[in-house]
Amino acid sequence: MNFSNSYQMICNDCGEKYEADSFRLSCDRHHPPALLRAVYPQKQLQKKTLPGIFQYIDWLPIERHLEIEGKPITYHSEKLGHHLGLDNLFISFNGYFPEKNAKLLTCSFKELEAYTVLARIPQNYPLTLVVASAGNTGRAFTSICSELNIPFLLVIPEKNTSAIFSHKPYNDCVQMVVVVNSDNYSDAINLAKKISNLEGYFPEGGVQNIARRAGLGIPVIDAVMEIGRIPHHYFQAIGSGSGGIAAYEANLLFLEDGRFGNNYMKLHLSQNTPFTPIVNAWQSSSSEINYSSDVETRKQIRGVIAKVLTNQNPAYSVTGGLYEALTKTQGEMYAVTNEELEKTRILFESLEGIDISPSAGVATASLIQAINLRKVRKNDYILLNITSGGVKKFKQDYQIYSLLPSKIG
Ligand SMILES: *Cc1c(COP(=O)(O)O)cnc(C)c1O
Ligand SMILES: [Zn+2]
Numbered sequence: 068m069n070f071s072n073s074y075q076m077i078c079n080d081c082g083e084k085y086e087a088d089s090f091r092l093s094c095d096r097h098h099p100p101a102l103l104r105a106v107y108p109q110k111q112l113q114k115k116t117l118p119g120i121f122q123y124i125d126w127l128p129i130e131r132h133l134e135i136e137g138k139p140i141t142y143h144s145e146k147l148g149h150h151l152g153l154d155n156l157f158i159s160f161n162g163y164f165p166e167k168n169a170k171l172l173t174c175s176f177k178e179l180e181a182y183t184v185l186a187r188i189p190q191n192y193p194l195t196l197v198v199a200s201a202g203n204t205g206r207a208f209t210s211i212c213s214e215l216n217i218p219f220l221l222v223i224p225e226k227n228t229s230a231i232f233s234h235k236p237y238n239d240c241v242q243m244v245v246v247v248n249s250d251n252y253s254d255a256i257n258l259a260k261k262i263s264n265l266e267g268y269f270p271e272g273g274v275q276n277i278a279r280r281a282g283l284g285i286p287v288i289d290a291v292m293e294i295g296r297i298p299h300h301y302f303q304a305i306g307s308g309s310g311g312i313a314a315y316e317a318n319l320l321f322l323e324d325g326r327f328g329n330n331y332m333k334l335h336l337s338q339n340t341p342f343t344p345i346v347n348a349w350q351s352s353s354s355e356i357n358y359s360s361d362v363e364t365r366k367q368i369r370g371v372i373a374k375v376l377t378n379q380n381p382a383y384s385v386t387g388g389l390y391e392a393l394t395k396t397q398g399e400m401y402a403v404t405n406e407e408l409e410k411t412r413i414l415f416e417s418l419e420g421i422d423i424s425p426s427a428g429v430a431t432a433s434l435i436q437a438i439n440l441r442k443v444r445k446n447d448y449i450l451l452n453i454t455s456g457g458v459k460k461f462k463q464d465y466q467i468y469s470l471l472p473s474k475i476g
Pocket of ligand 2: 081082101
């Protein structure tokens, strides 16, 4: 099966349309930076009998489907919902939770973006895909590329390499380059940029890649199909903001679909104090992020437990980015402390029966803040994105292999 030409891309700035293309990351016209948005001929989503997320292929900008089963699962939360006094709390669980049949074995929603990014590239494409990551994205791509025998190179700060593990030994198509002595994601991004310009390599593109955002939007697609309506509220912890934009873009597709309601989901997005650049910008009604000094930023990042939320270049001001999504949905931003997130992780595990990662603790804690601030009502439909969970359980149930760094060039 070949699904090429099944999607188009529209520039969020000038409206220029582009036909399906596996590698296009941006508009050719001259204007301020803008994201492209994927649009599909199939306005009403029909589930297909394909594995995992590929049942939603109507709304994925891809060439082909992968033979892989993982997907988010959406369930109605009885216990946490009851504890918080919410009748319609739905959880999108992205990770490992065998009792609920949740089997993203790299334990985060980054695995969804790996599926869609890889499925956008033609089969047997000979060049090596390069991605910079501080953790979950790297774990997702290395595992899935190894599984499917796709050439892949990860660039990662040395201090983060313990995040790269799998339940199977790695295949040689996957390589890892470390930035020695670094604990900073920006260092990895800079090196990845250089490597992806070398012959034989190509860049993934980060938030600019429509397939990445389509993958991160799948929790919303799955939830709307399960619940039968567009929720009123969406809670997620953010770093780059890609997942927030993705949730909004999925919302736009459902508005065009028309069968699931006509509301915008209010985005309730959160970061971990003391590194909260997006919270600060949004709460001061600014469409630009006011960056602290490098020394101050590094200090803030060291003080954060949910490290995956410490992206220093979020997709906030870019046209079609997070500022717009928050504006359109009358969104809210929350700052969550380390103490709050740790307390909330324990609460979640005791009620729902599965461990969750720090960033998911941040999102859940922001829901508690929203309840206290009366930003949500008892019978509102609420979608809580547990972006990562089940790492502890996964490590109990599986033998773990790690990846050794390689030398290139
Ligand atoms: C990357 C990541 C986030 C933040 O996602 P963005 O939408 O890219 O800001 C949240 N939680 C987990 C587990 C992540 O890996
Ligand atoms: Zn344009």
